[in-house]
Amino acid sequence: MEAKTWSVEIYIEEDDTTTNARAVLFTGASTRVTGKGSARRNPVDRPVPEIGDELAVSRALEDLAHHLHSVASSDIAQLSGPARRRT
Numbered sequence: 079m080e081a082k083t084w085s086v087e088i089y090i091e092e093d094d095t096t097t098n099a100r101a102v103l104f105t106g107a108s109t110r111v112t113g114k115g116s117a118r119r120n121p122v123d124r125p126v127p128e129i130g131d132e133l134a135v136s137r138a139l140e141d142l143a144h145h146l147h148s149v150a151s152s153d154i155a156q157l158s159g160p161a162r163r164r165t
Contacts (some may be wrong), residue, residue: 082106086142088135095119097130101138103146111149113142 089100096118103111115137117130 086139088138090131090134092127092130094125095121097127097134099131099134099138101135101142103142109149111142111145113138113140113145115139115141 084106085104087102091098096116098116099114101113115134117133117137119125119130
């Protein structure tokens with residue numbers, strides 16, 4: 079069995095009330111899939127940046143999962159049907 083390593087890089091940007099995150103999956107091949115997420119703090123809440131980071135990153139990872147599933151579904155659709163014989 080071959081072991082593979084894929085990596086995800088997380089990028090976080092924040093201002094006073096909004097945190098934006100981007101999760102980028104690198105498969106080692108030419109495939110790169112990106113997910114985005116954000117979190118907004120209510121101005122009356124205490125500023126706890128870690129919570130905004132956690133929410134935004136979790137949403138970016140969820141979005142990444144949906145995009146990766148779409149890529150896989152598209153690949154399956156393109157390759158479905160009987161294999162062609164080589165002559």
